[in-house]
Amino acid sequence: MGRQGIRTLVVVGVGLIGGSFALALKRAGLVERVIGVDRSADNLRCAQELGVVDVACDALALAAAEADLVLLATPVGQMAACLSAMAPTLPPHALITDVGSTKGNVVRIMRETLPDRLARCVPAHPIAGSELSGAAAAQYGLYENRDVVLTPMAETDPSAVETLAALWRACGAHIAVLDPDEHDRVFAAVSHLPHLLAFSYVNLVADRDNAERCLDFASTGFRDFTRIAGSSPEMWRDVALANRPALLAALHDYRAELDRLIGEVEGEDGTALTNRFGRARQVRTAWYQKFLRK
Amino acid sequence: MGRQGIRTLVVVGVGLIGGSFALALKRAGLVERVIGVDRSADNLRCAQELGVVDVACDALALAAAEADLVLLATPVGQMAACLSAMAPTLPPHALITDVGSTKGNVVRIMRETLPDRLARCVPAHPIAGSELSGAAAAQYGLYENRDVVLTPMAETDPSAVETLAALWRACGAHIAVLDPDEHDRVFAAVSHLPHLLAFSYVNLVADRDNAERCLDFASTGFRDFTRIAGSSPEMWRDVALANRPALLAALHDYRAELDRLIGEVEGEDGTALTNRFGRARQVRTAWYQKFLRK
Structure with a gap:
């Protein structure tokens, strides 16, 4: 991996948004391995067949143990449970981010579930989407010229923000930083x-x-x-x-x-x-x- | 002129809507002569140069005297004054219609200004338009496959409705008839x-x-x-x-x-x-x- 790259990306919820991030990072040569976790076994199999993920995994704690970066792309209602399940096995250096369209609630969930890791948490909101969904809709170019808003917390380490910003830029996105509120x-x-x-x-x-x-x-x-x-x-x-x-x-x-x-x-x-x-x-x-x- | 055609169409307000009606009737061979009346001398000259109208006229009473059909395509605020100016010279057989996007007010204006001619009045609303305006924007095909709503009054002669409907159909439009309210x-x-x-x-x-x-x-x-x-x-x-x-x-x-x-x-x-x-x-x-x- 290059200076900006990571070894293992864990995508939780391999749909249009998470899958397209994985594909774009792969094309940029900035990720060695993508582990996908998804509630739907069919969708996860599809993601693997299409090369969106390299490894399919149905245990969050197992996937978390391998993570350099976790991208949470589940519905917001499942986020707290996912982070709680991953917290015990996440390596200390692992960066945690999400793709939700509201950020105050994500900050609250991260504070509750990962209180010791807030320095590595970077809530984010890519302004992209389409009427399609699922791993089959994932595409390399989804983030070309789109805005991605990062909303770091007071506790977030600036270097974590910079690492994530560089990865999103490699997907073609423009970065904006806003306070979550x-x-x-x-x-x-x-x-x-x-x-x-x-x-x-x-x-x-x-x-x-x-x-x-x-x-x-x-x-x-x-x-x-x-x-x-x-x-x-x-x-x-x-x-x-x-x-x-x-x-x-x-x-x-x-x-x-x-x-x-x-x-x-x-x-x-x-x-x-x-x-x-x-x-x-x-x-x-x-x-x-x-x-x-x- | 064929069975459905008319000799002289008077268009008051030669913009996108009125001009496109004139062009479509010309192409269908259903009008011999179009007289244009417009507050803007520049716009009227443009309409004549583009062949949207054959005759430019700056006196409503003179134009009205020649009319088989009057199409009012002015802003609604000018409609009463226009109809009052035309009333004295309109031939008894002349049909009067408009293109306004509200119809109750047009019915009231017609009742006030043309009380003896309501049998020949057919308020209408073509559902078409674009962000362009003026005679230069007039186009043959504007009404192809578009709806035109006719809202006859109780006094309107059914044959007047049928005559106008046939002309709009010749422009490519689909006709609907609704009560004005x-x-x-x-x-x-x-x-x-x-x-x-x-x-x-x-x-x-x-x-x-x-x-x-x-x-x-x-x-x-x-x-x-x-x-x-x-x-x-x-x-x-x-x-x-x-x-x-x-x-x-x-x-x-x-x-x-x-x-x-x-x-x-x-x-x-x-x-x-x-x-x-x-x-x-x-x-x-x-x-x-x-x-x-x-």
């Missing part, structure tokens, strides 16, 4: 809130007396506005509960914004509506120009 | 409400203390959810005011839906959240499969 506030606003608003909007249409006719006439605006309402209910329940304080603050802010808008429509205040819509258009258009150049 | 309720739900929700959401993000950081991390979910927040503020102010009752009902329903969701997040009711999100996903996924086959 700030991460959760940012993603409550730009990701979690719009998902919940889109789910709610589709439910509202579905509950109407004239729902069928409405859906008959729904077109491209509806299509794009509701795309994220096709996301996994279980995943978004977990996110909503895990990021509850920041999300509730954003939901209450949105309700206040909606009340102001309703007041202006009720009061037929055309000037206020034009200003409100005009500001949104200006911000969205400027954002999109920047996004396209990324 | 039902039209406004349907489009309040599937088009007007999501636009207002998207504008409000972008304003909420823009007002945050950490707005810049939020926009830095906004990605594809944000992009699609906010696409319609890039729409024209003036047009959407007009729509919000014109469709005020139906839109307010939808806004209040959405707020109630949001309150239920907030209650479930506050109460950490994971089962209720999973059901809520799951229902939305099921409805959205089924809708999208149908939409793709259209």
Whole structure:
């Protein structure tokens, strides 16, 4: 292995996210061996057949004993149990990270399950995904030009952050470092809130007396506005509960914004509506120009 | 002209929508002459140079005197003045239609300005558009496979509806007929409400203390959810005011839906959240499969 490389990567939950990380590190020549652990024996066999993992293992403690780096890519509900099972056998130098879309809860779980190893814990959130899932969906290029946010704790050793950042950069990702709470506030606003608003909007249409006719006439605006309402209910329940304080603050802010808008429509205040819509258009258009150049 | 054709079409407001209707009828050989009227002399000259209109006219009364069909494609705020100016010279047989995205208000304007001609009035709403505008954006194929909703009044002569329907079908459109109020309720739900929700959401993000950081991390979910927040503020102010009752009902329903969701997040009711999100996903996924086959 080169200067930046590691010998053994343990991926717990070998799906699109964990599997693509393993593949990208293999292509970069930065990992010698990938051990996969997964609740689904079928998925794990598939991961091995596709070369996403080299070794399939159904015992977390056994895999942990070999680890230089552990990537937790399970649903958040299973994370505490996995870390508890791995804690006794993890070598002292092993680095522990995850891929969850909320970070305050991961910090809490790490503090509870690995209190003596926080220097080697680097919570992380790769901003990537697709509507596909499972090891069969893993791909080398998933992280090319995507952001990965690292949210180290006060206890995290800076060298652990640097090691993980170098591995993610080798996958093609851009690294950002945020405080875990700030991460959760940012993603409550730009990701979690719009998902919940889109789910709610589709439910509202579905509950109407004239729902069928409405859906008959729904077109491209509806299509794009509701795309994220096709996301996994279980995943978004977990996110909503895990990021509850920041999300509730954003939901209450949105309700206040909606009340102001309703007041202006009720009061037929055309000037206020034009200003409100005009500001949104200006911000969205400027954002999109920047996004396209990324 | 063939059985279905007309001699003179007068397009008031020669932009994307009105210009594309003129071009499509010309290609179908169903109109002999198109007279264009427009507040912008530059736009009208452009329409003439591009062959969208044959004759440019800056006097509504003069154009009206020649009309077999009048297509009103102005902003809704100018519609009453245009119809009043045309009323004295319109031939008795002339058919009058529009392209507005709200219909109850158009019915009211027609009743006020053309009380003796309601048999020949067919309010209409072609479900088409693009982010482009002006005569230069007019295109033959804009209405291919798109819906056009006709909303005749009680007084409208069925033969007038049939004549207009045949012309729109010749443009490639599919015809639906709705009661004007039902039209406004349907489009309040599937088009007007999501636009207002998207504008409000972008304003909420823009007002945050950490707005810049939020926009830095906004990605594809944000992009699609906010696409319609890039729409024209003036047009959407007009729509919000014109469709005020139906839109307010939808806004209040959405707020109630949001309150239920907030209650479930506050109460950490994971089962209720999973059901809520799951229902939305099921409805959205089924809708999208149908939409793709259209």
